[in-house]
Amino acid sequence: MDKPPLALDPNFSGASEDFPAVLRRKGLLQIAPEPTAAAGHHPFVPTESTTILALKFAGGVLVAGDRRATAGNTVVYDRADKVLEIDRHSIMAIAGVPATAWEMARVLEHSFQYFRRTQLQEMSVDGKVRALSKLLRDNFGFVMQGVGVVVPIFATYDGNSKPEARLYFYDAMGAQFEVTDYAATGSGSPAVRGILYYENNWGGKKLQQLNEDEAIAIALRALDTAAEADTSTGGVDRSGKIFPLIKIVSRDGINTLPEEKIAAVFRQNVA
Numbered sequence: 001m002d003k004p005p006l007a008l009d010p011n012f013s014g015a016s017e018d019f020p021a022v023l024r025r026k027g028l029l030q031i032a033p034e035p036t037a038a039a040g041h042h043p044f045v046p047t048e049s050t051t052i053l054a055l056k057f058a059g060g061v062l063v064a065g066d067r068r069a070t071a072g073n074t075v076v077y078d079r080a081d082k083v084l085e086i087d088r089h090s091i092m093a094i095a096g097v098p099a100t101a102w103e104m105a106r107v108l109e110h111s112f113q114y115f116r117r118t119q120l121q122e123m124s125v126d127g128k129v130r131a132l133s134k135l136l137r138d139n140f141g142f143v144m145q146g147v148g149v150v151v152p153i154f155a156t157y158d159g160n161s162k163p164e165a166r167l168y169f170y171d172a173m174g175a176q177f178e179v180t181d182y183a184a185t186g187s188g189s190p191a192v193r194g195i196l197y198y199e200n201n202w203g204g205k206k207l208q209q210l211n212e213d214e215a216i217a218i219a220l221r222a223l224d225t226a227a228e229a230d231t232s233t234g235g236v237d238r239s240g241k242i243f244p245l246i247k248i249v250s251r252d253g254i255n256t257l258p259e260e261k262i263a264a265v266f267r268q269n270v271a
Contacts, residue, residue, distance in 0.1 A: 050066070050070075050187040051226050052064070052184065053183065053192050053196070054182065054183050055196060055207050056165055059250055060248055061091075062247075062248050065094075066244050067081075067242055068232065078234060082245065083247050092153070093154075096148075096151050097149060111131055112128065125158045129176050132174075133175070133176050136170055137173060140174070143172045151171065152170055153170075153185060157250060165250070189226075191229055192225075195218070220269075241259075244262070
């Protein structure tokens with residue numbers, strides 16, 4: 001005999017329930033077990049990378065990321081590249097699982113190249129932004145399993161009818177948000193956003209009025225401050241002389257700042 005409808009079910013509480021709650025009550029929704037390692041059945045802890053930031057300044061968009069990659073409370077690597085060049089005017093900075101993020105970056109790079117070679121023109125900024133959003137949505141199944149979370153920042157220079165720097169951040173489901181001044185994601189981002197907010201509103205200059213050295217100094221201060229409160233953020237390793245990776249995207253393309261330049265600004269304006 002078929003089961004009675006919910007309204008006639010003696011176990012039905014009468015209160016409004018969402019669909020997952022109904023499935024759980026019926027025993028039809030099973031929570032997947034936490035993935036475990038083969039040896040010893042220890043919980044699998046994915047490698048993650050944090051923290052990243054980007055800010056608009058007078059010369060374009062500065063994108064910076066610390067170099068630390070962690071797995072739980074273990075430092076896996078202290079020279080991770082979290083700021084990736086996608087094409088001549090586009091940068092993707094990653095916070096989350098590097099394996100997933102680097103694969104997304106490779107797919108984006110090939111997609112942009114294919115479009116440029118077949119259409120004989122650059123993909124529009126809106127097309128680039130939506131392409132990354134789709135990759136994040138396609139990855140949401142891994143996010144729900146807790147093994148593939150990526151929360152990136154995308155910076156580019158729009159050279160079309162109204163040339164300007166463009167800056168976006170995303171959530172893990174692929175929603176994109178364009179910002180006018182700055183963005184930060186990763187475990188150390190609350191401290192970074194607080195510093196950038198303070199500098200933009202009460203500093204000597206607005207962020208978009210800063211010159212290159214001033215923008216670098218603020219990025220270094222923000223990451224170094226985040227590292228004081230967040231063990232997953234590397235900041236500036238004074239003993240190992242490891243500095244954050246910083247790239248600038250502007251009308252002229254992408255410029256990767258050498259460590260000597262970053263070290264000089266750090267000594268003069270931060271340390």
